[in-house]
Amino acid sequence: MHICYSSSKMAKHACQLNFLSRSDGSALYSIGNTVALASVNGPGEVKKSNRHYNRSHLEVCYSPSTGQSMIGERTLESVILHTVEQVILVHLHPRTATNVTIQEMQSDGLALSTSVNATCLALLDAGVQMKSPFAAVTCCLTPSGTIIIEPTEAELKESEALATFVFDGQALNVLSAHQEGCLDSENFYACLRKCQTAAKDVLNFYRRIMEEKYSSDKSYN
Amino acid sequence: MSLKVGGAEIIGVVLPGDEILQFNPDVNKERICIGPGLRWEDNVVRATKPGILKKTTKKLYYVDTHQKRYIPQRREFVIGIVLKKKGDYYTIDIGGSEQATISYLSFENASKKTRKEMKPGDLIFGQLLVANKDMEPEMVCIDTYDRAVGMGSLPEGGIMFNVSLHVARLIVNPENPFLLNISKKVQYAIVTGFNGRVWVKAKKQSDMVAIMNCILMLEVMTLKEANDNVFKVFESFSRHGLK
Numbered sequence: 094m095h096i097c098y099s100s101s102k103m104a105k106h107a108c109q110l111n112f113l114s115r116s117d118g119s120a121l122y123s124i125g126n127t128v129a130l131a132s133v134n135g136p137g138e139v140k141k142s143n144r145h146y147n148r149s150h151l152e153v154c155y156s157p158s159t160g161q162s163m164i165g166e167r168t169l170e171s172v173i174l175h176t177v178e179q180v181i182l183v184h185l186h187p188r189t190a191t192n193v194t195i196q197e198m199q200s201d202g203l204a205l206s207t208s209v210n211a212t213c214l215a216l217l218d219a220g221v222q223m224k225s226p227f228a229a230v231t232c233c234l235t236p237s238g239t240i241i242i243e244p245t246e247a248e249l250k251e252s253e254a255l256a257t258f259v260f261d262g263q264a265l266n267v268l269s270a271h272q273e274g275c276l277d278s279e280n281f282y283a284c285l286r287k288c289q290t291a292a293k294d295v296l297n298f299y300r301r302i303m304e305e306k307y308s309s310d311k312s313y314n
Numbered sequence: 315m316s317l318k319v320g321g322a323e324i325i326g327v328v329l330p331g332d333e334i335l336q337f338n339p340d341v342n343k344e345r346i347c348i349g350p351g352l353r354w355e356d357n358v359v360r361a362t363k364p365g366i367l368k369k370t371t372k373k374l375y376y377v378d379t380h381q382k383r384y385i386p387q388r389r390e391f392v393i394g395i396v397l398k399k400k401g402d403y404y405t406i407d408i409g410g411s412e413q414a415t416i417s418y419l420s421f422e423n424a425s426k427k428t429r430k431e432m433k434p435g436d437l438i439f440g441q442l443l444v445a446n447k448d449m450e451p452e453m454v455c456i457d458t459y460d461r462a463v464g465m466g467s468l469p470e471g472g473i474m475f476n477v478s479l480h481v482a483r484l485i486v487n488p489e490n491p492f493l494l495n496i497s498k499k500v501q502y503a504i505v506t507g508f509n510g511r512v513w514v515k516a517k518k519q520s521d522m523v524a525i526m527n528c529i530l531m532l533e534v535m536t537l538k539e540a541n542d543n544v545f546k547v548f549e550s551f552s553r554h555g556l557k
Contacts, residue, residue, distance in 0.1 A: 117383040135383065137411050182353075182362060186385070187447055189411040217329070220381035222351075222362040225331025262331050303364050304327045306380065309536045310366055311324055 106210075106298050110218045110306060118219020122211035124243055126201035131211035133219040135191030143190060148183040150190040155208060158197045173209055176229075176259050176269045182222045191221060202246035205257050205271060206231040210295060217303060225262035228295035230288040232256055234276060240284055242291045256284045260292040262299075322368040328361040328377060335359050344373070351377025381479045384409040384509040386445035391465075393474065393507035394453060396436045404432060406453055408442075409476075409509040414451040416440060421455045422462035430467075437468040437513060439505050468505060472515030473522050479510050481532045492541050496528055499548045524551045 106124055113119040116132040123129070136149050143150040153174045155166045177193065193215070195208045209229035216223060233244045233252035241248055249255060254274025261268050267285070276284065328334070337346060338357040348354055351363040352375055361367065365379035386392075386408060394406035394414060406414045416438070421430040432438065444452040455465040485493060486506050493504065502516040502525055512529060516522045528547050531540045 117381075136385070137383065139411070185447060186411070217364045219383065220363050220365070220379040223330040224362070226329055262329065300327075300329055303329055307327050307366050310378070311327075 106295070108211075108214055108298075108302055110214065110302065116215075116219070118215045118217070118221070120211050120214035120218055121198075122207060122214055123199075124203050124207050124210070125245060126199060127203040127207045128198040129204070129207040129211040130196045130198055131208065131215035132194045132196075133191065133212075133215040133221060134194075135219070135221065136186035136189035137191075139188065139190035144188050147187050149181070149186040151178055151181065151183065151193070152190060153177065153193045153195070153212075155195045156197065157204075158200055169205055169208060172205065172269055172271055173212055176209060176227060177212060177216075179268050180223050180225060180227050180261065181216070182224060185222055200246075202249040203231050203243060205229065206243070209257075209259055214299065214302065217299065218306075226296060226299050227259050227261050227268055228292040228299070229257055229259040230291045230295065232284050232288050232291075234274070234280055234284065238280075240280075240287050242287060254280075256281070256288070258285060258288045258292075260289060262296050265289050265292060322370045325367040325369055327365070328367045329364050330360075330362050332361045333358055334361060334367065334375060347372065347374040349374050349376025351379060378480065382510065384479060386410045386412075386414070386442055386451040387508070388442055388445045390445070390508040391439065391441050392453070392509040393468070393505060393511040393513055394438050394440065394509075396432045396434055396438060398434055399432075406438060406440075408451065408453070408507075409511065410451060412450050414442070414445075414453045416453040416455065420453070421466060422460065432467055437472075437474060438466070439468055439507065439513075440465050468513055469515065472503070472513050473526060474511055474513045475526050475530070476510050477512055477529060478533055479508070481529070482506050482508060482510050482512065484532060484537060485512070485529060492528075492532075492537055492544070495541055495544050496525055499545065500525070520551050524548050 109121045111119060112121040113132050116134055118133040121130045139150050151174060153170045155170045156162055157166055193212055197204055206229035213226050217226060232240050232242045233249055233255040234240055235252050254276045256272040258267055259269040336357060337359055348359060351361055351365060353360055353362050361377050363377050363379045365377040367377055369375050392408045394408045397405040397407050397413060403415045403417045406416055408414045418424060418429045424430050440453040440455040442451055443454045455462060457463050500516055500521045502514060505513040514522050514525045524547055528544050531543060
């Protein structure tokens with residue numbers, strides 16, 4: 094049960110690790126009013142049809158807070174799966190499966206980035222071997238040309254375009270990008286750079302959470 | 315700024331991808347050992363798991379992670395549950411992604427004529443002979459000299475429960491002051507597997523449940539805090555007069 098809050102000028106990030114006692118790793122994570130719960134189980138047993146001789150089978154399941162899970166949720170699952178595949182060291186666990194399940198608790202427009210970050214924290218909580226952590230940042234472009242990082246639902250409704258970028262923890266390279274609306278190349282690169290700077294805050298947040306989780310270990314006899 | 319804990323020096327908390335040190339075998343003449351949670355790639359040693367980076371006196375670096383999922387490793391002692399008998403070997407569940415197997419000959423004094431009989435649901439404590447990512451794990455209950463050395467099927471009447479792997483590693487040492495503290499209150503037998511399974515047996519059932527609760531406390535507290543609370547746990551059990 095490690096609760097941590099960010100102190101940056103951006104919307105409040107908060108997280109509680111090991112939220113679910115029966116999962117290998119879980120994280121309840123929020124950015125502002127958007128909350129997502131991610132749970133990771135693995136590497137564990139896999140169905141014969143999904144077995145790969147040289148790698149672990151990854152599965153992502155996303156459930157929205159209201160309504161049935163439909164095509165929009167499948168898109169989210171696909172983006173998260175492709176991000177996570179680049180980062181988890183799948184070749185260390187052949188003939189196994191790693192499941193990620195995400196439940197959207199509350200949505201204020203930032204469903205994708207909250208889910209991606211919750212997934213990363215759940216993977217860190219479970220101790221799954223990875224190349225690096227990853228951080229997602231969403232930004233939107235208002236009609237007046239300002240770029241807002243981590244907008245609310247209201248701000249998103251007024252915006253012309255929105256973009257979500259997922260960066261890796263090492264060189265801040267782009268792992269995935271999801272964009273909606275019309276963005277010319279100048280604005281696109283401006284969004285990308287702003288998101289890259291904001292991603293550093295998210296990665297520092299992860300580091301603080303992990304340091305809190307292991308703080309009791311560092312100081313006992 | 316380094317602490318010495320249990321013979322290993324604590325360096326700090328690391329996240330996956332953190333660079334630990336540069337190591338080029340052509341340039342660095344000294345030898346270092348890389349343990350669990352670390353990977354050497356492109357002459358750089360990086361962490362692959364989040365946790366505390368530790369270093370032993372013999373230059374062995376490893377990352378100590380709080381994990382629940384067991385990944386079988388060779389030479390680790392594990393508690394398994396017998397699933398079925400398949401001809402000349404038994405299938406055992408050790409908590410990993412695949413079932414382990416154990417041959418009927420891998421017990422003390424076993425021969426083709428005197429077989430060890432076990433039924434599904436029995437508990438068995440053994441050592442992993444073969445365990446890597448490419449092969450099905452294999453267990454044995456004898457050492458290289460064909461002696462049992464405490465391995466074999468566990469007696470009836472105890473209880474088995476699951477704990478996180480790092481908690482199991484804390485209580486593996488029988489000289490642990492925490493376990494000795496509990497023994498002041500009640501006489502008991504305990505077997506700890508590296509796969510996070512712990513088996514406890516005492517005379518009364520309420521004592522076994524009390525010991526289980528004491529060990530489960532370690533998941534959320536440090537050893538010191540749990541040590542102080544041991545007597546409180548036993549008191550609350552005896553106060554409610556459970557048999």
